[in-house]
Amino acid sequence: MTMDLKLILGISTTMLLARLKQSVVAGVGVTFSIMMYIALSGFMNGLNELLDGLILNRTPHIRLYNEIEPSEDQPLDLAPDFADRTVFISRIKPKAELTRVRNALGIMQALEKDERVLGIAAKTTAQVFFNVGTIDLNGVINGIQPAEEDRLFRFSDYVVSGSVHDLNAVNSVILGKGVADKMQVDLGDMVQVTTADGQRTMLKVVGTYQSGLADLDNVQCYASIKTTQKLLGRGNDMITDIQVKLHDLASAPALAREFARKFDVEALDIQTANAQFETGSNVRSIISYVVSVVLLIVAGFGIYNILNMLIYEKLDSIAILKATGFSGGDVRAIFISLSMIIGVCGGAVGLVMGYFASIGISHIPFETEALPTIKTYPVDFSGRYYLIGVAFALVTTYIAGLFPAQRASRIDPVEIIRGK
Amino acid sequence: MSQIDPVLETRKVSKTFHDPVTVQVLKEVSFSVERGEFVSIMGKSGCGKSTLLYILSTMDTDFQGELLLDGKSTTGMDRDHLSRLRSEKIGFVFQFHYLLPEFSVLRNVMLPALKLGRYGPEEVEHRAMERLKILEIGDQALKRANQISGGQKQRVAIARALINDPLIIMGDEPTGNLDSKNSDIVFDILRGLSAEGERSMLVVTHDEDFAKRTDRTIVMDDGRIADHGR
Ligand SMILES: Nc1ncnc2c1ncn2[C@@H]1O[C@H](COP(=O)(O)OP(=O)(O)OP(=O)(O)O)[C@@H](O)[C@H]1O
Ligand SMILES: [Mg+2]
DSSP: OHHHHHHHHHHHHHHHHHTHHHHHHHHHHHHHHHHHHHHHHHHHHHHHHHHHHHHHTTSOSEEEEOOOOOOSOOHHHHOGGGTTSOOOOOSOOOOTTTTSOTTHHHHHHHHHHOTTEEEEEEEEEEEEEEEETTEEEEEEEEEEOHHHHHHHHOGGGGEEEEOGGGGGSTTEEEEEHHHHHHHTOOTTOEEEEEETTSOEEEEEEEEEEOOSOHHHHTTEEEEEHHHHHHHTTOOTTOOSEEEEEESOGGGHHHHHHHHHHHHTSEEEEHHHHTHHHHHHHHHHHHHHHHHHHHHHHHHHHHHHHHHHHHHHHTHHHHHHHHHTTOOHHHHHHHHHHHHHHHHHHHHHHHHHHHHHHHHHHTTSBOOOTTOTTOOBOOOOOOHHHHHHHHHHHHHHHHHHHHHHHHHHHHOOHHHHHHHO | OTTTSOSEEEEEEEEEEOSSSOEEEEEEEEEEEOTTOEEEEEEOTTSSHHHHHHHHTTSOOOOEEEEEETTEEOTTOOHHHHHHHHHHHEEEEOSSOOOOTTSBHHHHHHHHHHHHTSSOHHHHHHHHHHHHHHTTOGGGTTSBGGGSOHHHHHHHHHHHHHTTOOSEEEEESTTTTSOHHHHHHHHHHHHHHHHTSSOEEEEEOSOHHHHHTSSEEEEEETTEEEEOOO
């Protein structure tokens, strides 16, 4: 058996070497498509992940908050005098401090123990005005836990100057780039902010932040959650958002429902918040798959053609092999292995070239406002593409070889010999 | 028992081609070749000699009647079985030498034996070399098969036919496109091989001189055997 395999491989290798030029052409077809597959897939997926990351990295999988809504229970309901009456109250106003998540610290403790949760970060937002001379600029200060925010949402990727770490100092702030530009302030400068209820505070600028979305950068600023709570004149239970990151992104909608019920808060999952994002991401991956598959199929046809030609040239050899004791199965095996040798060699070279092409792409400069930390094109080097590339090279060359080989195995040697 | 069986025997072998018109090329051909016999077949062009030979070689299975090789009927054997039988019992020499051009002379001779797998690669190489030397082309062994002369090719083909020690060697005009000198060399080789004893020869030829020097000449005429030669 192994003897036979060795013999068959020996015969097919000799046949390939005898027509080296043709074999190389066929091999180059495979090489090219595997290379393109790897380079393109790595590139497209790198870009895809980058774009996905823009949203996924920054967005909590679940956000717990409290919607401002009129409270259901009114003082009047408690009055015994009205217990058996129908009460009409119109135009109920919401209670003053409803944006706060009730029992936020308790909820956070519970979430920290939950095994499905990767991490949580509390946030307190405050509407403020930046006082610049006679003008007041609108702004939002997000009070965050700098270390957690960075770990879970890669906050530092978007901090273009200064350092996230410095936020831990009291009364320091990282300004949105738009805000900083408008106020013409630099690191180390002081800015004055006024909160909605009139309190004034001086904050020290320790960094600037750029998300790439001008609308955000003109408004959003960051301070530590402590600073923000102080700004608002509130205690450490003043938390407006609990941001949750999960181990499994897909479970976000279900868990959001569960948390909403359990903690009696609003819970928004990332899928609901960014419905359009998933569609775009899916379409991008479909396109990259289609392109790759088309490339490989084209290579398959190339091999098929060349093998067919080769068989036509080798009719005599096939007849002789059969006349001297080789069976149809042997002939088929010879031609399939011929094709597979082209596939293996072409594919292997393709892998290496694909890797180098990927490296090449990853050195092309790619600078964009939206992605301050990205300097060159992103490329996904994951082994998955190399495995798929090899598998596809083998499968296509096998299939491309199968039909011609089948034909060769059925060739009647008598017809060839008589035909001379 | 097998000692008295003929090496090869046909019983009422008939063959009809249907394309484009139906013609019966072989009509109930019955004959046998004994062990060690050197038999030639002659006949007018188109009388069915080659057709008969392809049937005898087991390459053509589409015929009526029965073919026995070494006493065993080939009727109903599948193709793989026949391939094996062919490589074990039959050596074939074509009119055109039909070597594999991309392989060396030595490799050409070795391939049928490697396929049969009776001996390991080294032993096969040794045996192939031996046969090439007998045929006086040992010095050509490492040349590519398309780099040697016609007469040399024919001898390589004979060496290949001999490699598995077949019971019978069949040739379809093996000297047909050789000059008389080379033709004589090939004849002498075949003669010598059959004289060794066990091995039979069945050779189609148009060459009267060649035929006369064989043990027996079968004459065919229009798909029938006109003369068994004994
Ligand atoms: N594939 C085929 N289809 C139809 N008829 C065929 C086919 N092959 C051979 N024949 C016919 O069969 C007859 C015998 O052919 P064959 O080749 O056996 O003759 P031959 O005796 O070997 O002749 P030659 O001495 O010229 O080689 C011829 O009349 C030929 O036309
Ligand atoms: Mg003929």
